[in-house]
Amino acid sequence: MQESNLIVRRIKDGTVIDHIEGGKGLRVLEALGIDGKDGNVITIALNVPSGKFNKKDIIKVENKYLADHDTNKLAIISPKATINIIKDYKLVEKRRVSLPNKIEKIFRCSNPDCITNSNEYIESIMDVIDKNGLVLKCKYCTRILDVNQLKYY
Numbered sequence: 001m002q003e004s005n006l007i008v009r010r011i012k013d014g015t016v017i018d019h020i021e022g023g024k025g026l027r028v029l030e031a032l033g034i035d036g037k038d039g040n041v042i043t044i045a046l047n048v049p050s051g052k053f054n055k056k057d058i059i060k061v062e063n064k065y066l067a068d069h070d071t072n073k074l075a076i077i078s079p080k081a082t083i084n085i086i087k088d089y090k091l092v093e094k095r096r097v098s099l100p101n102k103i104e105k106i107f108r109c110s111n112p113d114c115i116t117n118s119n120e121y122i123e124s125i126m127d128v129i130d131k132n133g134l135v136l137k138c139k140y141c142t143r144i145l146d147v148n149q150l151k152y153y
């Protein structure tokens, strides 16, 4: 288990997203809007052998602390991910992400006729109706939604 930690270097300050389900790392980056444009060092490791989940992805973002609304997004994409906040090389906070019962304004409803896609500026609200299968239901048009086919705002 320890050896996987050596693949990417230790960081002084920032966020380490660990135990991302293998193959979901790039999706996590997209969801969090991490593109490196702010100049911070970002290290990504994909398909790291992991005793627990076979393969995992790891993302290290230096000088950035992940906020709670970002954590919610991770819960949808990779519920087993852990958030580690590092300050001065020390782990000061370790969070598990948990799937909320309700998801607000992260995804766009896939129904083009939904009021959240009109010009009314109503932001989407979706109920999580199946946490394992990641099935959502739009609160406005009641369409059943598959997370993997949804677009982010």
Ligand SMILES: [Zn+2]
Binding pocket: 109, 110, 111, 114, 115, 116, 138, 139, 140, 141, 142, 143
């Ligand atoms: Zn809808």
